[in-house]
Amino acid sequence: MIEVKDIKKSFGDKTVIHDVSAIMQTGQCNLIIGTSGSGKTVLMKCMVGLFEPDQGEVLYSGESFTKMNRSDKTEIRKQIGMLFQGSALFDSLTVQENVMFPLNMFTNWSYKKKLERVNEVLDRVNLKDTNKKFPAELSGGMKKRVGIARAIVLNPKYLFCDEPNSGLDPQTSLVIDKLINEITREFNITTVVNTHDMNSVMEIGNYILYMYQGHKEWEGSNKEIIFSKNQRLNEFIFASEFLKDAKEMRMLEERGRIPNDRNIDDLIK
């Protein structure tokens, strides 16, 4: 479990995160959503300690990460896997070496065992025959997937993904979402995902935190989100006319105003 308590973060005199609190449970996907520039990345970086929050603290399994000394922080960090928005692959290393890097650093496994593990995770993110390529030779989406592979190679207890499926096609996005969801449940990971992809929200959002200009505007689950009355949240979710119409239809259906034989499919025509 990760608890965020009253986090505040400013750059110069511009406050980017305003007193955000949240509780992110273990074994489920916790999503931070919001428009571009709403502070998702900054909040995530505060959570992992890449930014020092000006106020408030972050607790990992009840222990204050913010107040820990360096060596205790290192212990927690060894249990963290993180995918960066820009992938952050080591560009002097090949795909295989990138994914193997955490294993080289923190295990004393044999090369054969490490290679097996690397191929296993690369396989899970649908990457084959790219082992010997350098990051510069990959597409943006492939880099993302290598980043995910590197983040999960050590079986982390906490997984942070900053926009895992921006720049991916809907099909691959779905594969990645499913993968994140699967490993979260399989290994009982506390997963935090930044996204603005509504598909992911509906697919894997067990807990959703909606950020609006650095404030926590709404929180809840994917079951509740489409029925939320929050104006700003609705503007964000139902940005497309199609979805708006679909929602109205759904609501009308529920109230029994229209016959059940008309369904969402009609709207597309």
Add this chain to the structure above:
Amino acid sequence: MRIFNDIGQYLIMLRGMISRPENAKMYWKEFIHQCSEIGIGSLGIVAIISIFMGAVSTVQTAYQLVSPLIPLSVIAQVVRDTVILEFAPTLVCIVLAGVVGSKIASELGNMRVSEQIDALEIMGINTKTYLVLPKIIAALVVIPMLVVIAGVLGIWGGRLAGSLTNIIPPSTYDQGLLESFSEYNVIFALYKAYSFAFIISSIPAYFGYYVKGGALEIGRASTKAVVVSCIMILCADYLLAALLL
């Protein structure tokens, strides 16, 4: 004010560098890699520069010593001492500040800007220790070696130029090299080499490690790193000469 800030942060970086490696083998690998990057990578340019500076010193010394009273072998002595005392350590290190310094600053700057340093931090690796320390130690190991090579090649270059231009025959040159030789000069040159090696590696590492912004800033940081390193080398050069000679 900015300069005090920089100095403070530089010292904090140096202090933060001292910590136990997470995995000695990986650090060793990184160290060897840096030795080859810094050492082998600049061997060519160092060789070319030193041969030419030796050659030029021979020709110019001969040009200045016109009096027939002075024996020719003095040329060899002068070349030997200027090469050992000044040219091999200082000139070579200034060139290395450009070659090695900009490489270190831009490598670290790129890693910072593309969040690779953050990615390492998140894994629980002390990036100051993993990225900066091996570079400094590698520089301390290989740059004095380069300076020694530069000294030898410089003196040899002088000998070559002397015989090619018929200024001084090789046998006279060799004889001159042995006259009134002081071993202390070599030791002094090594003191210089170690000090400069530290400057060349740590200052660019500082500018690269703390880059903020994008690709443009990486370029700026590496230029700044080279300029500051060169100035520091010249200051240290004067200081060492004043203190130790």
